[in-house]
Amino acid sequence: MARRGAVLELTALVAVAGMALAACGGGGTAGPGGGDASTIRVLDYYNNEPDRSVYAKTLDTCGQQAGVKIEREVVPGASLIPKVLQQASSRTLPDVLMLDNPDVQQIAATGALAPISDFGLSTDGYAEGVVSASTFEGKVYGLQPVTNTIGLFYNKDLLAEAGITPPTTWDELKTAAAALTKGERYGVAFSAVADYEGAWQFLPFMWSNGGDETNIAGPETAQALQLWVDLVNSGSASRSVLNWGQADVKDQFAAGNAAMMVNGPWQFPALDKVQGLNYDVVPIPVPRAGATAVAPLGGETWTLPQTGNAARQAKAAEIVKCLNTDDTQLALASERNTVPTKTALRERFVSEVPRMAAFTAQVQTARSRTGKLGAEWPATATKIYTAVQTAITGGASPQQALQQAQNG
Amino acid sequence: MGEVATATRRVPAAALPARLREPWWAPRRRERLLQVAFLVPAVLYLALFFGYPVVQNVVMGFQEYTTRTFYTGEAPWVGLDNYATVLASPLFGQAMLNTVLFTVGSIAGQFCIGLAIAVFFQRKFPLSGLLRSLLLLPWLIPLIVSGAVWRWILDQDNGALNRFLGGLGLVGENPGWLTSTSLALIAVIGVNIWIGIPFNTTILYGGLQDVPEELYEAAALDGATGWRAFRHVTWPLLRPVVNVVLVLGVVYTIKVLDIILGLTGGGPANATQTIATQSYHLSFREFRFGEGAALGNVLIVISLVFALLYLRANRKAVRG
Secondary structure (H helix, E strand, O other), X not given: OOOOOHHHHHHHHHHHHOHHHHHHHOOOOOHHHOOOOOEEEEEEOOOOOOHHHHHHHHHHHHHHHXXXXXXXXXXXXXXXXXXXXXXXXXXXXXXXXXXXXXHHHHHHOXXXXXXXXXXXXXXXXXXXHHHHHHXXXXXXXXXXXXXXXXXXXXXXXXXXXXXXXXXXXXXXXHHHHHHHOEOOEEEEEOOOOOOHHHHHHHHHHHHHOOOEOOEOOOHHHHHHHHHHHHHHHOOOOOHHHHHOOHHHHHHHHHOOOEEEEEEOHHHHHHHHOOOOOOEEEEOOOEOOOOOOOOOEOOOEEEEOEOOOOHHHHHHHHHHHHHHOOHHHHHHHHHHHOOEEOEHHHHHHHHHHOHHHHHHHHXXXXXXXXXXXXXXXXXXXXXXXXXXXXHHHOOOOOHHHHHHHHHHO | OHHHHHHHHOOOHHHHHHHHHOOOOOHXXXXXXXXXXXXXXXXXXXXXXXXXXXXXXXXXXXXXXXXXXXXXXXXXXXXXXXXXXXXXXXXXXXXHHHHHHHHHHHHHHHHHHHHHHHHHHHOOOOOHHHHHHHOOHHHHOOHHHHHHHHHHHOOOOOOHHHHHHHHHOOOOOOOOOOOOOOOHHHHHHHHHHHHHHHHHHHHHHHHHHOOOHHHHHHHHHOOOOHHHHHHHHHHHHHHHHHHHHHHHHHHHHHOOOHHHHHHOOOOOOOOOOOHHHHHHHHXXXXXXXXXXXXXXXXXXXHHHHHHHHHHHHHHHHHHO
């Protein structure tokens, strides 16, 4: 979800236009689910480099090992769910389906996915938060090889110039952001956009302070929102955070318009291309010294749709298993700037890819968005970003804005 | 459809009783069958691509239609529950008000500026043809592209508009065109006006071309020139075209989605949330397809009222 833009979503509309038709016409046909198990259909949304070719290579290797040909289809992020729903109704789901982790329970609830235990796959050794995202009514519906989260990026030159060390607590964040705000440059940038990205960026602040998504009207969440409001009202962050997606935040940071930003490791390739930009990442600052940072888990899960063809499903399970071996997890993590989901691999990973240290540390304590709420998450995410926007625009105090959203 | 209906009506009424008594192979009846056969493709097309989705959407509004439905086909009937949820939501009032303000504001702006430009281009001057075609540009640029460009222009800190205003010394503090709850709707309306001007200009310009030159000459002899000529010659003769432009404008504007999503995503704090964007959000972001459909149906009913007005206006225009 992290990278879906509002504009991209429009492409989904086109795909969706055919959905109503398919919804009624489907049911009877077996679709391409029949036939032999020599080719395996894969659907994912890795349509950008380097992800696209990294997965092309990995999938082909796994296909060779399983003795099958991989027939891969890649769609833009926003078109994936409409496509999956259309395929679900016409019974043409692929053999291996990639889903953004907060969508897994939603799709599992339809009955279109097979539990991985049917194929002897297990989640032993996986980080608990990662598994909870794939679990629906006690059963696990997919394996996620790598995960990611968000951290605090900082411009090393600007901080050094001001003699500031990267902030670790909210107070330090406020002080540092204020000190780094100068002329047209803001101290910090984040995304408070009217979209799930805005909610996703708010979660580490909310969760680290003990906020709970099952009741967002609690004082802990209000304090976290107060921090964001203070950063904007003091001028340390631009009011434009209300309209910035994470890609816009990255652009502001890259252009030197912000000295620090909240963002994820998928921005590394773009930031590395910026000449003269020296940056590093630390975990998201916590409310008090010694508190634990609790960030949300990102990344995608590989699931096994119910295609009704046992032989093909078995082969598909081999592919998913192959995508999750220790070696594949490590390779995917270093090539895609993500973190392996098996806890035992972390130390080795950080020693091999030191710049992922901050994110790897955050993943230890991170939670999934759908762990508590499941399919209710989209409705709550909407409430969260609406309250964030109401408070930052001054429409209500953080406490009132959250209470209104909770009641809404 | 309008023309087809009038064409079939032109069959002399006196012939009707005689025709009813004739066998089907009689020449007149065969002609009638042929007429029907010509209609079939159009009717089929309309039923398949317009009728079916609308009916499906209406039905969906009464169902608990979720992601589950796509796989299982089960969509329990919930009566008016979806409508009750959607209409009772505190957001509905705001979205409705925004929809009205957005539509009225956009149409007023598009129409006035479009008409002014059309009247201006009525005079022949060098390069007027080239200028008139350049005017169509907003229409030709994909909405997603113009949305992205406008988002950059309207940016609070580094946007071209605020740089320009700041350079002129017009504003002390940068206005948050897309980030202030009081300005965002105005900014979005402004962009939509920009997009709608070519449509209004083109249609109105066409209407103006149909006003006979002699009438202006005669009016000028009577002392009516300039504003008075417009008031007493142009405007009355342009009225049928104006009706059509306005009604079509409403139908096009009320459902605008891409521009709002591209500029603000309905924010800040729902300040630019309309019925259309809210319906989209419910269906495709929260997967509450039933509620999204219910809200969409509200929009369909409003559009239908204006569509009927359009048909009436169109009939008048054709006759006029």
